[in-house]
Amino acid sequence: MANKNTYDEHSIKILEGLEAVRKRPGMYIGSTDKRGMHHLVWEIVDNSIDEIINGYGDHIKILLHKDGSITVADNGRGVPIGMHESGKSTPEVIYTVLHAGGKFENAGYKVSGGLHGVGGSVVNALSSFMEVTIYREGKISQIKFKDGGKVESPLKTIGESKKTGTIVTFLPDKEIFKNCNFSFTTICERMQESAFLLSNVTIEVIDEEDNLSAKYHYENGIISFVEYMNEGKNAISKVIHFDQTKNSIEVDIAMQYTDSYNEQILSFVNNVKTSDGGTHEVGFKTGITKAFNDYAKTNSLLKGKDASLDGGDVREGLSAIISVKIPEELLQFEGQTKGKLGTPEARSVVESVTYENLKFFLEENKETALSILEKAVKSKQAREAARKAREQVRKGGSKNASKERILAEKLAKATGKDYAKNELFLVEGDSAGGSAKSHRNRETQAILPLRGKVLNCEKASAKDIEANAELRQLEYAIGAGLGADFDYRESNYGKVIIMTDADVDGSHIQILLITFFYRFMRPLIEQGMLYIATPPLYSIETSKGKEYIATDEELEERKKTLKGNYKIQRFKGLGEMDADELYETTMDPANRRLLRVNLTDAAIAEKRIHVLMGDEVAPRKEWINENVDFTLEDDFRK
Numbered sequence: 005m006a007n008k009n010t011y012d013e014h015s016i017k018i019l020e021g022l023e024a025v026r027k028r029p030g031m032y033i034g035s036t037d038k039r040g041m042h043h044l045v046w047e048i049v050d051n052s053i054d055e056i057i058n059g060y061g062d063h064i065k066i067l068l069h070k071d072g073s074i075t076v077a078d079n080g081r082g083v084p085i086g087m088h089e090s091g092k093s094t095p096e097v098i099y100t101v102l103h104a105g106g107k108f109e110n111a112g113y114k115v116s117g118g119l120h121g122v123g124g125s126v127v128n129a130l131s132s133f134m135e136v137t138i139y140r141e142g143k144i145s146q147i148k149f150k151d152g153g154k155v156e157s158p159l160k161t162i163g164e165s166k167k168t169g170t171i172v173t174f175l176p177d178k179e180i181f182k183n184c185n186f187s188f189t190t191i192c193e194r195m196q197e198s199a200f201l202l203s204n205v206t207i208e209v210i211d212e213e214d215n216l217s218a219k220y221h222y223e224n225g226i227i228s229f230v231e232y233m234n235e236g237k238n239a240i241s242k243v244i245h246f247d248q249t250k251n252s253i254e255v256d257i258a259m260q261y262t263d264s265y266n267e268q269i270l271s272f273v274n275n276v277k278t279s280d281g282g283t284h285e286v287g288f289k290t291g292i293t294k295a296f297n298d299y300a301k302t303n304s305l306l307k308g309k310d311a312s313l314d315g316g317d318v319r320e321g322l323s324a325i326i327s328v329k330i331p332e333e334l335l336q337f338e339g340q341t342k343g344k345l346g347t348p349e350a351r352s353v354v355e356s357v358t359y360e361n362l363k364f365f366l367e368e369n370k371e372t373a374l375s376i377l378e379k380a381v382k383s384k385q386a387r388e389a390a391r392k393a394r395e396q397v398r399k400g401g402s403k404n405a406s407k408e409r410i411l412a413e414k415l416a417k418a419t420g421k422d423y424a425k426n427e428l429f430l431v432e433g434d435s436a437g438g439s440a441k442s443h444r445n446r447e448t449q450a451i452l453p454l455r456g457k458v459l460n461c462e463k464a465s466a467k468d469i470e471a472n473a474e475l476r477q478l479e480y481a482i483g484a485g486l487g488a489d490f491d492y493r494e495s496n497y498g499k500v501i502i503m504t505d506a507d508v509d510g511s512h513i514q515i516l517l518i519t520f521f522y523r524f525m526r527p528l529i530e531q532g533m534l535y536i537a538t539p540p541l542y543s544i545e546t547s548k549g550k551e552y553i554a555t556d557e558e559l560e561e562r563k564k565t566l567k568g569n570y571k572i573q574r575f576k577g578l579g580e581m582d583a584d585e586l587y588e589t590t591m592d593p594a595n596r597r598l599l600r601v602n603l604t605d606a607a608i609a610e611k612r613i614h615v616l617m618g619d620e621v622a623p624r625k626e627w628i629n630e631n632v633d634f635t636l637e638d639d640f641r642k
């Protein structure tokens with residue numbers, strides 16, 4: 005029968021589709037690590053968020069279960085439960101056919117960012133178990149899948165209810181996601197962000213294993229978001245907020261200045277984060293620079309008739325959220341991860357909305373306008389002073405000759421002139437520094453030993469850096485400027501590698517240095533030029549020779565296969581290794597393992613650096629209690 009044939013063909017196609025996802029999960033969810041596994045949650049949650057954006061429901065609940073499965077529930081209309089033309093129920097089609105969504109019952113299906121659409125079937129393909137329960141049309145209906153999307157029990161009615169909504173539970177396939185767990189913190193961070201963007205939604209996250217829970221609800225949307233970003237900082241303006249639609253692009257912006265030196269701008273398009281910015285961010289930046297320069301000129305606040313403030317000056321201490329809504333037909337994304345808005349119209353619309361509203365605000369709020377401008381003018385002066393100082397160093401000016409000398413004594417330069425290939429090792433302690441200097445590739449590897457702990461830069465200004473011998477050396481060694489003036493293309497090194505002992509002090513030095521780079525040379529991190537060296541923890545000597553082991557887990561594995569006599573040594577620090585050992589294991593590109601420091605989420609990095617490195621103790625204690633696994637301590641005592 006023709007009908008039966010098409011049905012079979014259809015089923016085969018479905019299995020092939022889901023099989024393709026299992027074969028190349030990376031193509032659908034980016035990776036199969038922790039990040040990829042969380043992507044499954046975002047796919048399901050995005051469906052709930054879309055439903056809420058379309059005006060149905062206001063509550064999302066996420067439960068992390070003890071067995072590693074997770075539940076996402078919403079109180080929207082419930083996924084449609086009718087029969088599909090293929091003879092299957094709509095939920096079965098949605099969760100087994102790739103790219104389903106938009107072709108059922110109601111054609112008006114919109115995706116929040118124009119980026120989704122893979123959704124439920126991909127999650128199902130990568131789960132060993134999935135169950136969908138739907139409250140709709142007075143009934144409770146349920147369908148179950150197992151082993152990567154095979155129907156275990158088709159859609160059936162399991163009860164009656166007047167409620168509406170969708171509940172999805174799934175267990176990621178252990179074969180695909182090895183050694184991964186859902187992270188309460190990661191899920192909370194993302195859900196909090198969604199709650200800020202969709203005011204009036206309530207999102208709850210519950211971790212049943214550790215008995216943790218969080219609930220996010222913000223009446224004031226992105227105003228609350230900016231207040232949250234600036235928690236614990238000293239504000240010098242109230243939150244400035246404007247929301248205006250022009251040429252069918254809606255621009256919603258909240259911004260506030262603090263007395264800090266950091267700039268933090270986060271942007272979103274149709275509620276999806278644009279991590280790499282794009283035309284809306286450019287428009288915003290141009291708009292504020294113009295508004296402040298106009299105001300400064302009208303009120304004669306700048307000396308000299310040609311004087312003007314740079315963008316970097318008017319953004320010092322600024323925290324801002326830019327949230328724009330763009331109709332689907334105008335959406336354009338760029339870049340490898342599609343995290344950059346390309347829509348040209350967004351630039352002019354955001355620029356004019358920002359300029360007009362900010363200009364109005366400044367005229368109405370003279371006192372605030374003056375304190376922000378005073379800060380911008382100071383930033384401009386500091387920047388010019390720092391540039392002059394650097395120029396003098398480059399010219400070998402007498403004032404800086406001593407600085408040059410200090411640097412020359414400590415830094416062992418690389419001889420090669422191909423800067424992109426050169427590497428700068430920042431080494432903890434003079435003794436390890438000495439070893440590294442004696443055994444290195446002189447052509448490409450430079451060594452700068454660091455004496456103990458560097459300055460905590462969380463609260464430092466460019467001036468404080470210039471006053472600190474150690475960080476000044478670092479700045480001069482890299483030779484690409486500082487703060488707003490930093491240009492990674494001028495860096496003397498393609499890689500900057502932090503090399504510390506594998507102990508608590510070493511970790512502390514790492515975070516202090518990362519804080520410095522994050523605050524004053526952020527593009528170095530964004531460009532993937534900052535690394536952490538991983539010295540081995542153990543060496544094993546057998547009759548066949550010496551081998552090195554990186555982690556405790558690897559040591560346990562290796563011990564199982566060791567026969568005969570052997571000697572295990574634990575390295576307490578870099579200094580315990582011979583110079584050639586240090587080179588071979590930790591510096592030699594052929595053997596070493598470097599960790600690249602990356603900045604996937606600027607907002608979370610900002611908050612975390614502030615919590616961990618700022619001067620308030622209580623939030624730090626709270627974070628450590630929630631996130632640090634103290635059982636690790638056992639290993640240190642061995």
Ligand code: 1YM
Nearest residue numbers: 051052055076080082083105106108110113170172
């Ligand atoms: C926990 C996950 O998926 N909620 C959800 C999904 C849908 C709807 C409601 C929905 C949409 C529409 C009409 C529509 C989906 N529907 C579809 C499809 N939560 C979760 N809540 N009625 C209900 O967009 O027209 C895909 S997802 F394709 F059937 F419309």
